[in-house]
Amino acid sequence: MRTNTPGRRLLGAVAVVTASVFALAGCWATADGDAEDSAVSGSVVPVVDGAPVSGWDVSVWSAGTEGEPAAQIGSTSSDRDGDFVVDLGSVSRDDDLVYLLATAPGGDDTTMTATFAAIIPTDATAVVLNERTTVAAGYALAQFTGPEGVEGSSPGLPNAASMYANLVDAQTGDYGAVLTSAPNGTQTEALPTFTSLTNILSACVLDTDACRVLVDAASARSDDRPVDTFRAFAQIARDPSAAPSELYDLSLTVAGDRPGLMAAPAAWTLALRFDGDGQTLDGPGNFAIDPDGNIWVNNNYEYG
Numbered sequence: 001m002r003t004n005t006p007g008r009r010l011l012g013a014v015a016v017v018t019a020s021v022f023a024l025a026g027c028w029a030t031a032d033g034d035a036e037d038s039a040v041s042g043s044v045v046p047v048v049d050g051a052p053v054s055g056w057d058v059s060v061w062s063a064g065t066e067g068e069p070a071a072q073i074g075s076t077s078s079d080r081d082g083d084f085v086v087d088l089g090s091v092s093r094d095d096d097l098v099y100l101l102a103t104a105p106g107g108d109d110t111t112m113t114a115t116f117a118a119i120i121p122t123d124a125t126a127v128v129l130n131e132r133t134t135v136a137a138g139y140a141l142a143q144f145t146g147p148e149g150v151e152g153s154s155p156g157l158p159n160a161a162s163m164y165a166n167l168v169d170a171q172t173g174d175y176g177a178v179l180t181s182a183p184n185g186t187q188t189e190a191l192p193t194f195t196s197l198t199n200i201l202s203a204c205v206l207d208t209d210a211c212r213v214l215v216d217a218a219s220a221r222s223d224d225r226p227v228d229t230f231r232a233f234a235q236i237a238r239d240p241s242a243a244p245s246e247l248y249d250l251s252l253t254v255a256g257d258r259p260g261l262m263a264a265p266a267a268w269t270l271a272l273r274f275d276g277d278g279q280t281l282d283g284p285g286n287f288a289i290d291p292d293g294n295i296w297v298n299n300n301y302e303y304g
Contacts (some may be wrong), residue, residue: 001268006181008220009099009145010207012082014023016268021061025223029191032197035257038087038125039085039086039087039088040060040074040085040086040088040098040100040120040131040150041083041084041085041119041127042058042084042097042100042118042126042127043078043081043082043083043084043114043126043127043128043129043172044058044078044082044084044102044128044129044130045082045083045116045128045129045130046113046116046131046202046205046257047130047132047173047198047202047257048131048202048205048206048254049244051082052078052080052081052082052083053076053078053082053104054077054078054079054080054082055077055105056077056078056102056103056104056116057061057075057077057100057102057103057152058074058075058076058077058078058084058086058100058106058129059075059086059099059100059101059102060072060073060074060075060086060098060099060100061073061098061099061100061101061150062091062096062097062098063096063097063098063099063144063148063149063152063157064148064149064150064151064152065151065152066152067154068153069098069101069148069149069151069152070148070149071090073087073089073091073098074086074087074088076088078102080203084237096145097119097150097158098119099117099118099119099150099158099160099191099239100116100117100118100120100127100129100143100279101115101116101117101230102115102129103228104110104118104205106208107208108290110207111208111209112211112212112215112228112229113136113204113208114204114205114211114229115228115229115230116129116130116131116133116134116229116230117133117134117137117138117219117230118133118134118137119136119137119140119141119161119164119170119172120170121164121165121170124170124171124172127170127171128170128171128172129173130173130200131198131201131205132167132168132174132175132194133168133170133173133199134171134201134229134230134233135167135168135169135194135198135201135228135233135252136163136164136167136176136194137164137199137233138230138232138234138236139163139167139232139233139234139237139239139270140161140162140163140164140167140235141157141160141161141164141234141293142160142234142235142237142238143156143160143238144160145230145231145234146231147224147231151216151302154291155294156293156294161274166177166178167179167194167270167272171295172207172249172274175194175258176182178196178272178274179191179194179272182275183273183274183275184272184273188272188273189265189274190263190270190271190272190273191212191258192258192259192260192261192262193260193261193265193268193269193270194270195256195257195258195259195260195261196248196251196256196260196261196269197233197251198237198256199250199251199252199254199255199256199260200214200251201214201229201233201258202228202254203250203251203253206254207253210226210250210253210259211229212228213230213246213250214232214247214250215229216243217236217242217243217244217246217247217250218232218233218235218236218242219235219242220242220243220246221239221242222235222239222242222266227281236268237268237270239270240267240268240269240270241267244264244265244266244267244268245264247264247268248261248263248264249264252258262281279291284304286298
């Protein structure tokens, strides 16, 4: 294997190469104060107007493992303040990837409304679902998301889910610190691309016709039509060049809180750049992929 060059920056595709692993679960509350999960709480607050929304159907899911589909473990509706609490039952926050879906009212067999998604990290004391969390979840979990939900094995699935916190703050629904700071921030196209993607979903929140355009574009080169807007973004991540102009035009219908892309991209690729710490692995020269899809990299040099 080739010796790595010290100080090289590693550019990682969000949907494929991920950063360090963290366990996933919800913010929890128990009567006796033990470590077992019993409930997850949060708020549905669209970015497009910043106001909490009531009457959204909220469901909590445990991701499936190989051969086992994702399982719904609870459901409720957001109240007039956009808040909700959902029981987690016997799901272990140490062993299971838990995620939330929230769907706007008014949908039927012919009309699709917006569906928000969020991954629930163990250190969250509250969670928010909005356009940013949905794009972040769709891109982070793209490889493992299908019509039946999120499904995958370790270490691939938890590695993918760990990218979520780099894109978005789970507790506030704001942009993630890694996305907004060097060597990302104003130095790459990741932040304006992410903003344009959230604007696309904001358009769907305001107009159900935009939801149809979003899903049509996401499935432009696929026979598999996404069943909701969360899965639409996962599909865009898997095939980012399918309909770049259509999606860009949709992004312009809503003014985001940050500048988005100035022109339609060739592909909706969302990538983050990472700096090493000068002491550990930084810029692998070669890597190998085993039959299970795991990436193996040797830390085969001393920084100097």
